[in-house]
Amino acid sequence: MYLPDFDYYAPESIGDVCRMLTEYEDSMILSGGTDVLPKMKNAVLAPKTLISLKRVILNEPGMKSISYEEGRGMVIGGACTHNELVFSEVLQSKYASVSHAAQSIAANQVRHAGTIAGNIINAVPSADLPPILIALNASVTLVGINGARSLSLESLFVGPGKTVIERDEVLTEVVIPDQAMTGSAYFKYGLRKAGALATVGVAAALQMEGNRILDIRLAFGAVAPVPMRAPQTESFLKGKEATEENLEAAAAIAHDECKPITDFRASEEYRRDLVGVYSKRAIRKAIADGHR
Amino acid sequence: MSEKFLLDDNGIKRFLVTINVNGIDYTKMVKANTLLASFLRDDLDLTGTKRGCELGDCGSCTVLVDGKPMNSCLILALEADHKKIVTIEGVSTTDDLDIVQEKFLEFGAIQCGYCSPGMIMSAKALLMRNPHPTYEEIADGIAGNLCRCSGYINIIRAILSASGQEVENY
Numbered sequence: 463m464y465l466p467d468f469d470y471y472a473p474e475s476i477g478d479v480c481r482m483l484t485e486y487e488d489s490m491i492l493s494g495g496t497d498v499l500p501k502m503k504n505a506v507l508a509p510k511t512l513i514s515l516k517r518v519i520l521n522e523p524g525m526k527s528i529s530y531e532e533g534r535g536m537v538i539g540g541a542c543t544h545n546e547l548v549f550s551e552v553l554q555s556k557y558a559s560v561s562h563a564a565q566s567i568a569a570n571q572v573r574h575a576g577t578i579a580g581n582i583i584n585a586v587p588s589a590d591l592p593p594i595l596i597a598l599n600a601s602v603t604l605v606g607i608n609g610a611r612s613l614s615l616e617s618l619f620v621g622p623g624k625t626v627i628e629r630d631e632v633l634t635e636v637v638i639p640d641q642a643m644t645g646s647a648y649f650k651y652g653l654r655k656a657g658a659l660a661t662v663g664v665a666a667a668l669q670m671e672g673n674r675i676l677d678i679r680l681a682f683g684a685v686a687p688v689p690m691r692a693p694q695t696e697s698f699l700k701g702k703e704a705t706e707e708n709l710e711a712a713a714a715i716a717h718d719e720c721k722p723i724t725d726f727r728a729s730e731e732y733r734r735d736l737v738g739v740y741s742k743r744a745i746r747k748a749i750a751d752g753h754r
Numbered sequence: 755m756s757e758k759f760l761l762d763d764n765g766i767k768r769f770l771v772t773i774n775v776n777g778i779d780y781t782k783m784v785k786a787n788t789l790l791a792s793f794l795r796d797d798l799d800l801t802g803t804k805r806g807c808e809l810g811d812c813g814s815c816t817v818l819v820d821g822k823p824m825n826s827c828l829i830l831a832l833e834a835d836h837k838k839i840v841t842i843e844g845v846s847t848t849d850d851l852d853i854v855q856e857k858f859l860e861f862g863a864i865q866c867g868y869c870s871p872g873m874i875m876s877a878k879a880l881l882m883r884n885p886h887p888t889y890e891e892i893a894d895g896i897a898g899n900l901c902r903c904s905g906y907i908n909i910i911r912a913i914l915s916a917s918g919q920e921v922e923n924y
Contacts (some may be wrong), residue, residue, distance in 0.1 A: 463760035463808040463809070463827075465787040465789060466787065467766065467785070467786070467787055467789060468786055469767065469786060470757070470767070470769070470830070470832055471757070472757060472832070480774065492830070492833070495828050495829065495833070496810055496825075496828055497831070499789075499810075499828050499830075500809040500810060500828070503808065503809065504809075512786070514830075514832070514833060516833055516835075545822075568810075568898070569878070569897045569898025569899075570815070570823055570876065570879075570894075570895060570897065570898045571810070571813055571816055571823050571824050571825045571898040572810055572825065572828075572898065574819075574822045574823065574824050575810075575824055575825070575829070630781065655897070657897060657898065657900070704924030753872060
């Protein structure tokens with residue numbers, strides 16, 4: 463397939479990337495390329511200039527590292543590939559749920575190229591990482607010409623393909639803060655075991671005391687224009703015992719609370735049913751297995 | 755920004771890249787939109803790497819980039835600058851076939867053959883990381899390679915056998 467002509471730069475620093483993004487009309491960042499290049503081949507995107515991060519990654523080790531920082535939490539560089547999330551020992555030991563979500567993306571070859579920042583900034587409703595990261599109350603660092611800002615991942619998304627990220631900004635890290643949540647899990651329903659976009663994705667993070675749910679955060683993917691929280695289901699469950707009756711009742715609330723559409727992958731009603739069933743499964747797993 | 759380039763007669767930039775393919779450094783001029791798959795096939799005449807869907811779904815263009823299996827249809831030649839690439843032509847470093855190639859023949863894991871180069875590269879990458887994979891781990895390891903003859907069973911059995919495990923050959 464034909465890849466149209468474009469100009470190409472590979473600047474040395476994030477500051478240069480930010481400047482070029484504003485200086486060059488119709489410019490875009492090229493990182494993993496698993497989204498930008500197919501879209502260019504299909505003429506969905508036609509940037510005049512691609513700004514590669516290949517040298518920034520060499521010069522700024524933080525862009526490619528996954529580490530636990532005392533006081534900040536788990537810090538994941540924006541250019542980390544999905545497979546780097548899958549194989550990271552430190553991430554697996556603290557939040558294996560995030561590694562599992564990364565492993566559910568596409569197939570091996572794509573997971574070696576696609577990045578966590580790309581999965582987020584594309585703002586595709588079915589993306590697999592945002593639900594579990596939102597459930598874990600993650601924030602992102604955006605670096606622009608006027609410096610860096612941090613904002614919660616939940617507030618980043620505006621609509622399908624739309625975020626509050628400014629033209630000159632680069633997503634440099636994702637931070638999962640230290641938390642009281644004792645467990646988390648992501649469940650995805652796709653039409654195949656691999657290489658499928660989520661028909662529904664459900665993430666849960668919760669804090670247990672004995673069999674009582676002290677706190678819970680639920681995040682659903684592919685059932686609304688943006689990854690959505692489930693405030694009604696959450697407030698129903700808070701303070702309640704994790705009994706099957708309560709989980710059934712919560713599933714019914716989640717079923718009604720989500721806002722799916724009918725498309726070629728599934729009907730609205732089927733997605734609602736899936737959200738109910740997968741909410742129960744995610745909650746049960748987060749209770750039984752912690753963050754594993 | 756230290757990319758070296760010349761302008762051709764049409765005013766299009768031609769960049770200088772050095773890519774190590776199967777142990778040999780190749781220094782060539784490429785356009786910004788030259789894909790690694792095109793670089794391998796058209797510039798180096800290494801046509802074992804196949805173009806399939808060209809969108810990252812089918813895996814027939816799989817090569818090893820610094821040891822990792824990746825779709826060469828989704829990598830710019832410029833992004834592969836100074837990287838080490840292994841293609842199906844370099845999978846064996848001797849005059850004999852690699853054990854994975856050998857087992858693909860033995861187990862009839864090749865039907866039309868179009869997916870085979872990519873399949874074998876994914877299998878090599880899997881076996882380098884995990885020398886004794888289970889059936890399920892192999893299925894997952896080649897999930898990004900589509901065989902439209904649907905000959906997956908024999909492919910998985912060939913890879914099991916290449917890893918030294920007992921497999922009955924029907």
